[in-house]
Amino acid sequence: MSSPGSETLRVRLSDDVVRVRQKARALAIEAGLSLVDQTKIVTAASELARNMIDYGGGGSVTLDIIASSTRRGVRAVFEDKGPGIANIEQALKDGYTTGSGLGLGLGGAKRLSSEFSIQSKPGEGTKITITRWK
Amino acid sequence: MDRIPILKLGDALLVTIQVDMHDRMATALEEDLTTRIVSARAKGVLIDISALEIVDSFIGRMLDNIAGVSRVLDAETVVVGMRPAVAITLVELGLSLTGVKTALNVERGMELIKRRRAEEANEQPGE
Helix, strand or coil: CCCCCCCCEEEEEEEHHHHHHHHHHHHHHHHHCCCEEEEEHHHHHHHHHHHHHCCCCCEEEEEEEECCCCCCEEEEEEEHHHHHHHHCHHHCCCCCCCCCCCCCCCHHHCCCCCCEEEEECCEEEEEEEEEECC | CEEECEECCCCEEEEEEECCCCCHHHHHHHHHHHHHHCCCCCCCEEEEECCCCCCHHCCCCCCCCHHHHHHHCCCCCEEEEECHHHHHHHHHCCCCCCCEECCCHHHHHHHHHHHHHHHHHHHHCCC
């Protein structure tokens, strides 16, 4: 599903989160997203990239510009091979965390995205896809 | 390691965040500020985030922590210069920064701190 312009970044350390934000911003500008929409997708990407480090043992992010017949947008796919999420519904609730964070990451990222999907299997890892349309 | 400079401005400390902070930098800032509040006997902390393109929950938590610690040390934190797109995104993210005072810019933030100092001076002796 990735286009020629797609880029996959490895996320292991907190410096990598900065790189994910920069790439997401560049693509959001290229896709013609408004400033508010750029800010939303970059913030969502930042939350999810950090989640991967804190809970998934790191992973990868693939960022892409996508186009339908009528509109363009930015898509980011986050994949880790961490412990997975046993109860996705619970993990999406604000304030729920198994770590030291605020527990806003998943639910917040979902609200900031036009589309959000999550697949996770305990023991195998987690894959989250977010899209922000223009 | 890069550190964010802290300037003294009257009774207050001014921090201007100009770069996309990575986590260690944020943690170092919290520690540096706490030390400086005490050594400079600061009554206020102004954090200028007008250059920040996003505030995620990590940065938000850092701002909350700084505000909490400075309150315990009798200094007030005011976050100034938040961009409109950042404000919209923060609210949607679910971060309300309840413990943090905000102002439009450094001047107004400074006024807020001065006003609070004046109020305190008024209600001081014998209640």
